[in-house]
Amino acid sequence: MKTSDIKEIFKENFWGFFTVFILAIFGILNQWIVAETSSIFWKNLFWHLAGLIGLIFLAIFMDYRKIPFHLVWYFYWFLIFILFILLFFKKRWLNIGFISFQPSEFIKPTLILLISLIASKEPNPYLKLKTLAKLFLITFFPLILILPTDLDYAFIMFIMFASFLIFIGIPRRLTLSLIFLGLIIGLLLFPIFWKNLKPHQKGRIYGYLYPEKYAQTWGYQLNQSLIAIGSGGLWGHGFKRGWSTRLHYLPAKYTDLAFAVWAETWGFIGVSLFLVLYGYLLYFFIKISNTAKDWLGKYLSLGVALVLFWQALFNISGCAGLFPMTSIPLPFLSYGGSITISVYFLLSLVFNIALKRYFFK
Amino acid sequence: MKRFKEDGFLIREFFKTQQKILKGIFWEKRLFWAKFLIGFSFVVLWLRFFYLQVVKYPYYFKKAKERSVVNYVIKAPRGEIVTSDGVVVATNRAVFQLYLDPELIKNKEDEVLYKLSKILGEDFGSLKERYYLAKKTFLGRVLIKRNLNWDEVAKIMVRRYYLPGVKIEVESERFYPYGEAYFHLLGYISKITLEEYKILKEKGYSMEDYIGRMGIERAFEERLKGKNGVIEIERDAYGRLGKEINRILPVPGEDLVITVNHNLQMKAYELLKDKKGAIVALSPKDGSILAMVSSPSIDPQKFIDGFTQEEWERVNSSPEKPFLNRALQAYPPGSTYKIITAIAALKSGIVSSINNTVFCPGYFRMGSRIFRCWEAKGHGSVNFIKAIAYSCDVYFYTLASKLDVDYLAEVSKEWGLGKTTGLGWSEEKEGLIPNRAWKEKTFKEPWYQGETVVMGIGQGYLLVTPLQMARVYMAIANGGYLYKPYVVKRIRTLDGKIIEIDPQIEKKLTLDQQHWNWIKEGLLEVVKIGTGRAAFIPGLNVAGKTGTAQVVSLAFKKIKALEHHAWFVSYAGYSDPEIVSAILVEHGGHGGSAAAPLARELYKSFFGIKEPEKIISETKEETLSDENQ
Numbered sequence: 001m002k003t004s005d006i007k008e009i010f011k012e013n014f015w016g017f018f019t020v021f022i023l024a025i026f027g028i029l030n031q032w033i034v035a036e037t038s039s040i041f042w043k044n045l046f047w048h049l050a051g052l053i054g055l056i057f058l059a060i061f062m063d064y065r066k067i068p069f070h071l072v073w074y075f076y077w078f079l080i081f082i083l084f085i086l087l088f089f090k091k092r093w094l095n096i097g098f099i100s101f102q103p104s105e106f107i108k109p110t111l112i113l114l115i116s117l118i119a120s121k122e123p124n125p126y127l128k129l130k131t132l133a134k135l136f137l138i139t140f141f142p143l144i145l146i147l148p149t150d151l152d153y154a155f156i157m158f159i160m161f162a163s164f165l166i167f168i169g170i171p172r173r174l175t176l177s178l179i180f181l182g183l184i185i186g187l188l189l190f191p192i193f194w195k196n197l198k199p200h201q202k203g204r205i206y207g208y209l210y211p212e213k214y215a216q217t218w219g220y221q222l223n224q225s226l227i228a229i230g231s232g233g234l235w236g237h238g239f240k241r242g243w244s245t246r247l248h249y250l251p252a253k254y255t256d257l258a259f260a261v262w263a264e265t266w267g268f269i270g271v272s273l274f275l276v277l278y279g280y281l282l283y284f285f286i287k288i289s290n291t292a293k294d295w296l297g298k299y300l301s302l303g304v305a306l307v308l309f310w311q312a313l314f315n316i317s318g319c320a321g322l323f324p325m326t327s328i329p330l331p332f333l334s335y336g337g338s339i340t341i342s343v344y345f346l347l348s349l350v351f352n353i354a355l356k357r358y359f360f361k
Numbered sequence: 362m363k364r365f366k367e368d369g370f371l372i373r374e375f376f377k378t379q380q381k382i383l384k385g386i387f388w389e390k391r392l393f394w395a396k397f398l399i400g401f402s403f404v405v406l407w408l409r410f411f412y413l414q415v416v417k418y419p420y421y422f423k424k425a426k427e428r429s430v431v432n433y434v435i436k437a438p439r440g441e442i443v444t445s446d447g448v449v450v451a452t453n454r455a456v457f458q459l460y461l462d463p464e465l466i467k468n469k470e471d472e473v474l475y476k477l478s479k480i481l482g483e484d485f486g487s488l489k490e491r492y493y494l495a496k497k498t499f500l501g502r503v504l505i506k507r508n509l510n511w512d513e514v515a516k517i518m519v520r521r522y523y524l525p526g527v528k529i530e531v532e533s534e535r536f537y538p539y540g541e542a543y544f545h546l547l548g549y550i551s552k553i554t555l556e557e558y559k560i561l562k563e564k565g566y567s568m569e570d571y572i573g574r575m576g577i578e579r580a581f582e583e584r585l586k587g588k589n590g591v592i593e594i595e596r597d598a599y600g601r602l603g604k605e606i607n608r609i610l611p612v613p614g615e616d617l618v619i620t621v622n623h624n625l626q627m628k629a630y631e632l633l634k635d636k637k638g639a640i641v642a643l644s645p646k647d648g649s650i651l652a653m654v655s656s657p658s659i660d661p662q663k664f665i666d667g668f669t670q671e672e673w674e675r676v677n678s679s680p681e682k683p684f685l686n687r688a689l690q691a692y693p694p695g696s697t698y699k700i701i702t703a704i705a706a707l708k709s710g711i712v713s714s715i716n717n718t719v720f721c722p723g724y725f726r727m728g729s730r731i732f733r734c735w736e737a738k739g740h741g742s743v744n745f746i747k748a749i750a751y752s753c754d755v756y757f758y759t760l761a762s763k764l765d766v767d768y769l770a771e772v773s774k775e776w777g778l779g780k781t782t783g784l785g786w787s788e789e790k791e792g793l794i795p796n797r798a799w800k801e802k803t804f805k806e807p808w809y810q811g812e813t814v815v816m817g818i819g820q821g822y823l824l825v826t827p828l829q830m831a832r833v834y835m836a837i838a839n840g841g842y843l844y845k846p847y848v849v850k851r852i853r854t855l856d857g858k859i860i861e862i863d864p865q866i867e868k869k870l871t872l873d874q875q876h877w878n879w880i881k882e883g884l885l886e887v888v889k890i891g892t893g894r895a896a897f898i899p900g901l902n903v904a905g906k907t908g909t910a911q912v913v914s915l916a917f918k919k920i921k922a923l924e925h926h927a928w929f930v931s932y933a934g935y936s937d938p939e940i941v942s943a944i945l946v947e948h949g950g951h952g953g954s955a956a957a958p959l960a961r962e963l964y965k966s967f968f969g970i971k972e973p974e975k976i977i978s979e980t981k982e983e984t985l986s987d988e989n990q
Contacts, residue, residue, distance in 0.1 A: 123377060123380050123381065123384070124380050124383075124384065125380065125383045125384040125386075125387040125388075163398075167391045167394075167395055169387065169391075226413065226421065227421050227424050227425050227428065228425070229410070229413050229414060229421070230413045230414060230417050230418060230420065230421020230422070230424075230425075231418070231421045231422045231424070231425035231426075232414050233414055233415070233418040233422065234414065234415055234418070243425050243426075243428075243429040243430075243595070244425065244429070246595075246597075247429050247595060247596065247597035247598060247603065248597050248598040248599065249428065249429065249597070249598045263410065263414065267414060268410060268411060268414040268415055271407075271410045271414065272407065272410075275403055275406060275407055275410075278403075279399065279400070279403045282399050283396065283399075286392050286395055286396055286399075289388075289392055290388075290389065290392055295384075298388060302392065302395060305395065305399070306395070309398075309399050309402070313402050313406070316406055317406060317409070320406065320409045320410060320413060321409075322405075322406070322409055
């Protein structure tokens with residue numbers, strides 16, 4: 001390999017890496033604002049540093065084409081594992097020693113890999129019905145399993161993978177009729193569904209619809225989030241000076257409302273910067289999807305882009321009151337071991353694809 | 362076969378390639394839509410944040426501040442009030458207030474309250490009850506006890522390590538050293554009401570503020586108030602207070618120097634004690650108020666220290682109405698009004714010479730009606746001077762019967778009756794000067810000349826305030842200068858500037874020089890030989906007019922509560938008059954016996970004259986026979 005080639009590779013992928021690096025710094029900074037120097041900050045710092053090192057290591061030395069073949073077994077073991085958790089713990093979190101472990105987070109990379117693997121075998125622009133049925137089964141079986149414990153996550157994952165499958169190629173007629181059917185079934189089942197919602201889940205809907213009316217109860221989170229974001233103004237309160245964060249008005253400021261902390265501290269300028277960087281990263285992934293040398297690579301990078309996109313969209317618009325608030329963490333800014341590992345793994349997949357573009361055999 | 366196979370292979374290969382190409386093209390299209398979806402969503406998010414953080418920023422910032430910042434008001438000390446002779450009559454004193462911070466004594470409230478109850482010597486139960494009651498209404502710290510004495514302060518300070526959350530703070534509080542004597546003049550202050558707060562919020566008032574209620578405190582509220590300071594302290598979601606983020610120091614109110622003579626004021630209050638009535642003293646040189654006293658009175662300090670339930674009921678529902686400033690209330694003027702009748706008669710030429718006499722047989726007949734003189738025997742033949750001196754009713758009936766009521770009312774108004782004096786206090790009454798139009802409007806009846814006759818001696822519908830009456834005599838004393846009465850002569854502003862307030866003349870009244878002389882001579886004769894002899898002081902020129910205002914008909918005269926109001930309006934000085942006073946004793950009896958002796962004491966105090974007791978008792982006996990009508 002010539003040095004000019006290496007230069008070329010560096011030039012084409014540098015900004016993608018750099019954006020990840022900056023976003024990781026944002027994440028560390030945000031937890032510094034919230035957690036000062038408590039254990040949460042150090043843990044978060046550890047996950048980000050480990051993630052970055054893992055990202056570089058995996059991006060260079062891994063070969064994404066060789067992972068999926070072993071994955072089917074992993075997937076089945078994983079399903080058994082989740083069933084075990086659901087049956088014996090009935091929790092969405094699993095505590096193993098000092099790490100709390102969120103199985104839902106690990107379903108995402110698994111499913112992306114599986115879907116991409118199966119779909120990449122298909123030579124046609126639209127998936128065959130047989131393949132489609134297989135993919136549906138693989139995707140929605142685990143989602144139905146996590147539904148009782150993690151309703152909103154299951155719902156968002158459904159949107160993530162449904163959109164992924166549509167982009168991979170469900171025939172247009174089938175897509176439309178499925179959406180139509182889904183709507184009708186949804187409307188018919190809504191009353192039953194609503195009756196069976198837990199009070200806190202209903203409360204989230206109420207809080208979303210009337211944040212000021214339920215300011216002390218269901219709308220408390222959203223109301224405080226809106227105050228935090230709005231009071232940030234154009235330039236923000238400045239580092240560690242936001243009232244909502246410092247005076248403990250923001251609940252879940254480490255995780256779900258991490259973006260409200262960001263918006264309060266750095267204002268509209270900081271929000272714009274984050275959105276631009278995050279958007280650039282997604283754009284970068286789609287560019288890789290366009291230029292990847294095989295279909296597995298193309299599908300994988302689009303899948304990662306879509307997962308990260310929906311995840312950010314639901315979290316941020318939940319903070320800003322556009323969607324009902326969900327307990328979806330925001331990549332980079334939210335604290336959490338599982339999410340950070342999962343996100344860095346997804347990133348390393350894409351960067352691996354990006355690098356493998358040049359070493360394709 | 363082979364060819365077919367090869368063809369079939371070729372066709373399959375062709376389709377495969379076609380599909381591959383199609384798949385590539387479709388993928389690019391789909392990626393475009395993926396980009397579109399992401400870009401569109403991010404632009405929507407971005408616009409939402411623009412709306413929240415830029416458009417709605419003021420709204421959310423206000424909400425965030427209301428939620429996270431507590432404002433403590435530092436009350437501005439009110440301005441001081443100093444008399445012209447340098448006595449401070451309204452000031453502020455530092456008091457020790459005992460506060461408890463509920464956050465710091467969580468879970469050990471009982472323990473701390475029990476210790477405090479021992480130190481303060483109070484009942485534990487009632488202290489606890491008070492604490493929990495106050496905790497509901499106060500934000501943050503709770504006021505447990507106000508105005509601690511030194512002993513209590515020392516006891517608490519010594520034990521402060523065993524008393525967490527206990528804070529002693531020094532605050533400024535209004536203090537009136539002379540209490541009741543200055544109540545109606547200075548007014549009082551009390552807590553702002555909710556309705557007032559809503560209106561005055563923009564002017565910088567806080568819920569805890571006091572506001573002037575009467576007298577100078579109300580009239581000069583804006584000057585005295587000052588500007589409250591504020592401490593902004595952060596409060597977290599659990600209600601704990603954090604660091605101070607801003608402190609604006611209070612700006613004290615402006616000091617006032619008033620025209621009042623302290624000794625005279627105290628003397629006046631002493632004279633009226635246990636009586637109902639009012640004393641107003643003016644300076645004829647500029648219309649400044651030298652003393653203004655009304656009795657019964659209330660100690661204004663009580664409005665700050667707090668009344669007991671019993672005291673408050675007594676003050677609030679007393680039939681004696683201690684809240685009224687009687688110097689500004691309207692009363693029938695009685696004979697003191699005769700001077701206006703005299704002036705009107707002189708002006709209209711009814712009395713052309715001092716030697717014009719009227720024979721007084723003890724009554725005055727007009728048609729079929731008979732009007733009596735207070736002296737049933739009659740005064741015999743009286744001229745202008747004598748009529749004033751002896752307050753002969755028949756003489757003034759005669760003058761009034763020749764006067765038109767509208768003209769009399771006009772002269773009265775010219776001399777400042779029937780309207781406010783320009784003092785500018787809202788508690789001041791206008792009084793009442795009747796005329797034809799007024800009667801027509803009120804009673805739908807025409808005016809009868811008999812009513813003019815009654816009005817000529819100051820009875821009937823007439824109502825005047827002691828201050829108005831003092832002003833009439835002031836204008837006589839200084840030769841026609843009708844000043845606006847004023848009480849604040851100097852304002853010391855915060856930047857050290859002094860604003861002098863100059864006396865203002867409402868108008869200059871004109872009379873012939875000889876008419877002035879006749880009136881002044883008449884008034885001098887009142888004190889020398891006439892009805893006001895009780896006010897006589899040797900060596901001093903005291904001139905005045907007594908008055909006895911009928912409250913009810915003669916049949917009920919013996920009942921004390923319905924006795925006549927006693928008036929004595931006079932001025933005194935060595936060569937030029939230096940003081941004018943109007944004295945009113947409600948239901949006091951005769952002006953000559955109930956009011957005139959007070960004037961004598963007042964002038965003695967003002968001019969610093971010491972007299973043997975003997976002479977006083979002699980004059981008292983002489984005055985026992987007095988006017989009555």
